[in-house]
Amino acid sequence: MNPLGWLADNSGVILNGVAMGLLLFMMAVGLSIVFGLLDVLNLAHGAFFLIGSYVGYRVAGETTATWGSFLLALLVAVVLGALIGVGLMLLTRPLLSRGHLDQALLTLGLALVIGELLLLFFGRNDHAMAAPPELAGSVEIFDAKYPVYRLAVIVFGAFVAAVVWYVFERTSAGALVRATVADSDMVKAIGIDVRKVSAVTFVLATVLAVTGGVLSGPIKGVTSGLGDETLLLALVVIVIGGLGSVVGTLVASLLIGLVQNLGVILMPEIGSFLLFGAMALVITFRPQGLFPTVAAVER
Amino acid sequence: MSAALTLVLERRTALVSGVVLVVLALAPLLGASLYTIVILTSVLAYALLAMSINLVAGYTGLLTLCHAAYAGVGAYASVLVARHLTHNGMIQLLAGVVMGAAVAALTGWIAVRASKTFFLMLSLAIGELLHILAVQWSSVTKGDNGLSAGAPLELVPGSPISLAGYVYWVAFGVFAVFAGLTLLVTRSPFGSALRGIRDNEPRMRALGYPTSLYKYGVWIFSGGVAGAAGWIMTAQLPRFIAPAQMSFHFAGLMLLAVTLGGLGSMWGSCVAAALIVLMQDVVSQDLGGQGPLALGLIFVIGVYVLPRGLAGIGRRARRSAAGHDGSPGRAAGAHDEIEEKVTA
Numbered sequence: 005m006n007p008l009g010w011l012a013d014n015s016g017v018i019l020n021g022v023a024m025g026l027l028l029f030m031m032a033v034g035l036s037i038v039f040g041l042l043d044v045l046n047l048a049h050g051a052f053f054l055i056g057s058y059v060g061y062r063v064a065g066e067t068t069a070t071w072g073s074f075l076l077a078l079l080v081a082v083v084l085g086a087l088i089g090v091g092l093m094l095l096t097r098p099l100l101s102r103g104h105l106d107q108a109l110l111t112l113g114l115a116l117v118i119g120e121l122l123l124l125f126f127g128r129n130d131h132a133m134a135a136p137p138e139l140a141g142s143v144e145i146f147d148a149k150y151p152v153y154r155l156a157v158i159v160f161g162a163f164v165a166a167v168v169w170y171v172f173e174r175t176s177a178g179a180l181v182r183a184t185v186a187d188s189d190m191v192k193a194i195g196i197d198v199r200k201v202s203a204v205t206f207v208l209a210t211v212l213a214v215t216g217g218v219l220s221g222p223i224k225g226v227t228s229g230l231g232d233e234t235l236l237l238a239l240v241v242i243v244i245g246g247l248g249s250v251v252g253t254l255v256a257s258l259l260i261g262l263v264q265n266l267g268v269i270l271m272p273e274i275g276s277f278l279l280f281g282a283m284a285l286v287i288t289f290r291p292q293g294l295f296p297t298v299a300a301v302e303r
Numbered sequence: 304m305s306a307a308l309t310l311v312l313e314r315r316t317a318l319v320s321g322v323v324l325v326v327l328a329l330a331p332l333l334g335a336s337l338y339t340i341v342i343l344t345s346v347l348a349y350a351l352l353a354m355s356i357n358l359v360a361g362y363t364g365l366l367t368l369c370h371a372a373y374a375g376v377g378a379y380a381s382v383l384v385a386r387h388l389t390h391n392g393m394i395q396l397l398a399g400v401v402m403g404a405a406v407a408a409l410t411g412w413i414a415v416r417a418s419k420t421f422f423l424m425l426s427l428a429i430g431e432l433l434h435i436l437a438v439q440w441s442s443v444t445k446g447d448n449g450l451s452a453g454a455p456l457e458l459v460p461g462s463p464i465s466l467a468g469y470v471y472w473v474a475f476g477v478f479a480v481f482a483g484l485t486l487l488v489t490r491s492p493f494g495s496a497l498r499g500i501r502d503n504e505p506r507m508r509a510l511g512y513p514t515s516l517y518k519y520g521v522w523i524f525s526g527g528v529a530g531a532a533g534w535i536m537t538a539q540l541p542r543f544i545a546p547a548q549m550s551f552h553f554a555g556l557m558l559l560a561v562t563l564g565g566l567g568s569m570w571g572s573c574v575a576a577a578l579i580v581l582m583q584d585v586v587s588q589d590l591g592g593q594g595p596l597a598l599g600l601i602f603v604i605g606v607y608v609l610p611r612g613l614a615g616i617g618r619r620a621r622r623s624a625a626g627h628d629g630s631p632g633r634a635a636g637a638h639d640e641i642e643e644k645v646t647a
Binding site for chain 2: 047099104106108109113114115116117118120121232236239243276277280281283284287291
């Protein structure tokens with residue numbers, strides 16, 4: 005079998021995997037950093053993603069969208085994400101000394117409430133979301149039609165990943181966050197307000213998740229099960245990638261996006277076992293993840 | 304004086320539990336409708352599952368998302384035995400318990416050796432693998448459509464028990480036996496060692512306890528109890544089980560219900576399990592399907608109002624009466640219980 009020919013034949017599937025992986029990254033990187041930074045396991049992160057999808061459906065439009073309505077949806081997502089991030093930080097603050105389980109209790113409770121409220125407001129039916137007109141068509145890649153919107157998501161997702169990586173790994177603000185992940189007491193001791201660091205991180209994480217939800221709308225549609233499904237995948241991503249590691253999260257996201265899409269074609273029987281099997285193997289043999297950060301190793 | 308008071312309050316807990324058990328046992332005679340009986344059977348199943356989760360999560364410190372899947376394995380084993388081998392309910396129960404324990408034994412060895420931060424994730428992966436297996440292995444499980452035993456269970460060959468009330472009594476007996484066994488384990492020297500492992504594993508290891516083996520042992524035992532809970536889930540006609548009972552969503556719900564009830568408090572687990580059934584199956588219909596919304600609100604409010612779970616309410620009363628104060632976190636709650644036993 006000619007490998008290049010195989011790549012060309014499956015280019016659509018591979019591109020789908022990359023697009024899904026980048027969306028997953030937007031969701032997982034926040035989860036990973038918040039977990040690494042604040043020891044907060046946020047089970048409501050999937051619900052935030054779901055909020056984004058519903059915002060996209062309602063603001064951008066179900067069947068037709070304009071650039072204006074699409075960008076407005078993104079703007080609403082950013083504002084909502086910031087508000088939710090601050091709210092979540094205030095809610096978790098009294099629980100910081102109380103261990104993972106209490107935070108899980110709170111955030112799962114929030115996830116249930118959010119999911120039910122969304123169903124209450126938008127009905128139990130599945131919805132769709134339209135892409136802006138210029139992105140709604142498809143282009144030809146290797147003699148096969150491929151939706152332009154997914155290509156745009158790949159470009160935008162890669163851009164977001166690059167920005168997140170640059171800010172987190174190459175700026176002093178990012179260094180501060182990384183230092184807080186590694187040793188928050190020491191950061192506190194040199195006179196930095198750790199709560200401000202965590203507030204900003206919370207907000208960015210939530211904004212990324214809600215925006216990711218909007219962007220996924222035209223691809224995955226808007227269904228109530230999307231939140232749980234994405235959360236589960238994101239948990240796999242942060243375990244495989246290593247807590248608090250941007251590069252690890254990116255690689256793991258792409259890996260899982262590709263496994264999910266290619267697995268269905270190559271190995272339909274065992275495709276769905278691969279994800280959690282890989283997760284179990286990584287925890288057993290390499291608990292620090294494939295791309296450990298210094299902080300994650302010490303944990 | 305405080306010792307006497309603790310004793311009185313402990314007796315009161317025992318008394319209340321006794322009264323609740325008697326009322327539950329007599330429910331079919333007290334004019335409960337068929338619907339109520341079926342719901343009560345679910346309560347028994349969920350309560351037993353919650354107790355098995357509490358045994359590993361609350362007493363041993365292993366926060367598990369596997370046990371819903373183990374209960375699912377037990378339920379599938381019972382239903383499969385009912386479909387292909389025998390109508391005898393006790394053999395089906397045996398199959399459920401053995402399969403629950405066996406799958407726990409197969410998957411548990413990796414789990415009990417994982418570090419604490421990753422334990423929850425690993426148990427999530429194991430539970431989700433079993434869930435996917437139930438969905439994918441459709442030649443045996445019929446996939447997402449679910450599987451039904453088809454025939455009512457029998458205790459004496461040739462006389463099927465089709466009245467819900469009698470099935471309920473059988474289920475109640477099974478619940479009582481396995482709940483009793485679980486309580487026995489928590490009160491045994493083995494149970495004390497488990498609490499020691501939860502509070503300070505390195506020290507227990509230094510004292511010469513084979514801590515991994517202890518954790519593995521309680522893991523297998525609780526897997527068997529979860530399997531029994533799975534049998535109760537499928538006791539009432541139409542004796543149906545579907546993969547959704549093994550999902551991450553349900554596993555998370557059960558673990559958090561146990562937390563809400565109070566880690567290390569068995570009656571707290573039972574009350575919380577009853578609450579879940581009530582919200583999912585009963586209130587959901589009255590509130591126009593808003594059961595999950597109410598449940599979510601209960602979780603959110605419970606975290607703040609009941610820092611040590613439902614069990615903390617009684618303990619707080621006991622404490623203020625005994626002149627103690629201070630309210631450490633939920634994890635410390637069970638620790639106080641030991642302390643109280645010592646001072647009493």
